[in-house]
Amino acid sequence: MEIKGRTVVITGAGRGLGRTTAQTLADRGARLALADVNDEGLAETLRLCEAAGAEARVYHLDVSDEAAVEERFAAIARDFGALDALINNAGITRDGLLVKAREGRVEKKMSLEDWNAVIGVDLRGVFLCTREAAEQMIGLGSGGVIASISSISRAGNFGQTNYSAAKAGIASMTVTWAKELARHGIRAAAIAPGFTETPMVAQMPEKALDRIRAQVPLGRLARPEEIAHSVVYVLENDYFNGRVLEVDGGLRL
Numbered sequence: 077m078e079i080k081g082r083t084v085v086i087t088g089a090g091r092g093l094g095r096t097t098a099q100t101l102a103d104r105g106a107r108l109a110l111a112d113v114n115d116e117g118l119a120e121t122l123r124l125c126e127a128a129g130a131e132a133r134v135y136h137l138d139v140s141d142e143a144a145v146e147e148r149f150a151a152i153a154r155d156f157g158a159l160d161a162l163i164n165n166a167g168i169t170r171d172g173l174l175v176k177a178r179e180g181r182v183e184k185k186m187s188l189e190d191w192n193a194v195i196g197v198d199l200r201g202v203f204l205c206t207r208e209a210a211e212q213m214i215g216l217g218s219g220g221v222i223a224s225i226s227s228i229s230r231a232g233n234f235g236q237t238n239y240s241a242a243k244a245g246i247a248s249m250t251v252t253w254a255k256e257l258a259r260h261g262i263r264a265a266a267i268a269p270g271f272t273e274t275p276m277v278a279q280m281p282e283k284a285l286d287r288i289r290a291q292v293p294l295g296r297l298a299r300p301e302e303i304a305h306s307v308v309y310v311l312e313n314d315y316f317n318g319r320v321l322e323v324d325g326g327l328r329l
């Protein structure tokens with residue numbers, strides 16, 4: 077798919093990887109539908125995309141809310157008269173051990189609330205946005221691409237029962253969608269970044285980050301531009317389908 081002139085929806089576009097991806101696609105002439113719950117962040121991303129000369133609009137959207145996702149994707153297709161690609165980027169973490177125990181006594185458990193919050197945004201949100209994007213793409217008859225941000229943590233990461241489950245789910249949904257949607261001219265692929273310098277990771281203690289850097293063969297975290305570069309690859313390569321592109325500096329969990 078040639079990016080220039082294509083309408084791309086980016087969820088979680090209000091900061092971090094979503095914002096960098098928006099800027100990267102703006103530089104390549106995409107038309108951008110920027111979605112997030114963070115309106116201030118969205119306004120700044122819009123400013124940056126417009127400064128790069130791109131046509132862009134913002135949409136307040138909680139990806140875990142079915143009615144809102146249905147309404148916004150219909151609005152995006154109406155507003156742009158097109159919908160060529162979806163970048164499922166919105167995501168949250170609520171890390172914690174499944175059970176935290178000392179001297180044979182469990183002191184803390186991962187709450188159902190933390191489980192539901194992460195599954196709601198990182199898994200249900202990706203399902204809902206892809207379902208609605210696919211409906212619009214099929215109606216418009218011009219095919220498209222679904223690119224979802226999974227994670228290195230999909231292999232199963234310490235302290236991330238909820239997040240690992242969601243990110244593994246993205247990988248398997250991607251394979252399913254590649255099989256189901258190809259007949260409509262829609263490709264589906266995922267990207268599994270390693271630890272990347274965004275506000276999400278900036279919340280982690282510096283000591284933990286140092287430990288991670290020491291384990292990465294390249295000795296550093298990814299820059300958001302390097303992950304956005306793989307989004308460009310997934311959009312542009314018409315034979316990349318049903319696979320997870322790993323961009324992790326060589327670190328395997």
Ligand SMILES: NC(=O)c1ccc[n+]([C@@H]2O[C@H](COP(=O)([O-])OP(=O)(O)OC[C@H]3O[C@@H](n4cnc5c(N)ncnc54)[C@H](O)[C@@H]3O)[C@@H](O)[C@H]2O)c1
Nearest residue numbers: 088090091092093113138139165166167227271272274276
């Ligand atoms: N940073 C990393 O190391 C890393 C590694 C692997 C994968 N990822 C994934 O990359 C994606 C982007 O992460 P990031 O590091 O830029 O995170 P971030 O926290 O910096 O940004 C995430 C954005 O998603 C938005 N968001 C949160 N909940 C939402 C909801 N319900 N509806 C709509 N928007 C919502 C936030 O407002 C924020 O703007 C996530 O899916 C994350 O899991 C990040």
